[in-house]
Amino acid sequence: MKGRVLDSSEVEPERTTNFGHVFTARPGAVLEPAHAEDVAGAIRFARNEGIPVSVRGAAHSQSQIAISNGGLLIDMRSMGRIGPVARGASSVEVEGGAVWRDVVRATLQSGLAPPVLTNNLSVTVGGTLSTAGVGVASHRYGTQGDQVEELTVVLGTGEIRTCGPERDPDLFWAVIAGLGQVGVIASARLKLRSVRPMTRTYYLLYDDAHRFMEDTKTAMDSERWDHLESWASPSPQGTKPVSGRRQVFARWFFPFHPTVEFDEGSPPDDRALLDGLHPYDHLYTDDLPTLDFFERLEPVFDLWKRGGTWGHVHPWMEVVLPWERTPDVLEAVLPDLPPAILVGGHVLLWPAKGSTSRSKLFRRPEGEDLMGFGILPAIPAPFWDEARPMIENLSRLVVAMGGNRYLSGYVDFDEEMWRAHYGDAWDFFEAAKRRFDPDGILNPGFVPLRAPARKG
């Protein structure tokens, strides 16, 4: 074992929770592996001893994942190596604990980048691939999991296996968006695409959800845009009674930020790009180096950190909605959503195309046009018990209206809801669990997959 092992008494508070700050648990030991063989050896040992194993990257999760109650916690951030990137390369090999920001900075030096990047680049490759990984280019390229050529995975048996969409696809598609249930991502070969050095973003604003939806669809279908980012943004108006208690209410607006990449000296044709869009207002047009665009939310996250809200409870509720149901959901949810819970958070909307993803376990509604919707609050810990029923009902409401939760957030499903979430993929997922993690030691406490009972 070349990595470092810490016993329970040496574990820092940071590694007893995750970004959600909803759950805490103290692991029995922490492993900072040096390479895949360390992970394999630790899993074999844990399997023999009947010790549950949880895996952690940047721990941006908000449910009972990336933490361990008395078991072994493998902190993959010690495996963050990024392979060489030649100019014109079509892929790069990175370790599971590599941080996306480092991957982007390495690849951009050769004018390349992974096709899909998450808004938060401080998370790890293994972490987002285990969830799916969506971003502002997902309308073109699907999830990050769809842009992987090959994975090296340590199974729940301790075996190290290489797989890809065509090579051992059952394993590959059980790992992508598989929440670490069948294996640990030791490394990934990520596809790359050519990137132009500059971006231009148009800050468009809508005062009407239907018009906003029409224009986001027009933008998606036009295939003119490299990145599509949108939000629901509250303008507080005063207070009104909600169940008899006065709370701040808002008029909601819909910022829409379509972006194109371009070469220095060849700026895009604004008029042609914006043709067919009908915003309430066009507030600003921003030119940024592409790296700065990829890192555009860093100043926001930095503000949240300095303001103290980064340490609040984050019961994020993200869902993929059927396109035609989205206005109904917005009408149901936004009028009574207190803007105060978005201090240190925001409401995201991301238009997407269903056919861009082949992932089995990234669940989304049927239909080609989809809308991602995320309510990402930051709630001071003393108010969490009060807010919890509202957040849990929001989740139930969006599911009842045809949505599929995106599982990086706070999820409180019972077994029936888990089965309903995975639908016809549940049997595939459970079979993969039985095959690749036969003793059910990997990442317990979240998805209630059944592994065969341990012998002896």
Next chain:
Amino acid sequence: MAYRFGTAEYAKALCDEINRSSEYRNAASKWGVGFNGNLLFAFEADAALPKALYLLLRLKEGHCDGADFVPGPSHPDTGFTLRAPFQLWRDVLERRTLAATAILTGKMKIEGDKVTLLKHAGSSRSLIHCTASVPTEFPG
């Protein structure tokens, strides 16, 4: 003064409370527009309620046009039925359980277009608040 649950006086007091509520008037301003917004509350018999009761609320655009206990569960004027054992209703009406939780966990059954009801979540919530605001003498 507390109204005895299940009586015509209770039904009238509830309708009056709805029409006094600016919260309901605003939250339900689109309720019943283009669809039948009349709600039938079905209080199913249980240990505390020996015989089921059915309360029909005639609701449109933030206003209550009448409330009556009706003989059975299938009144022709009904747009939506909310059905639950009486004890659960009582928990909702006395604010021990959120109506949204009861509906979304399936403990309270809905008959009618569920999506329409969910879309107007604020209308349902403020209606339940009105109901909870009527001083009530419950059986059991």
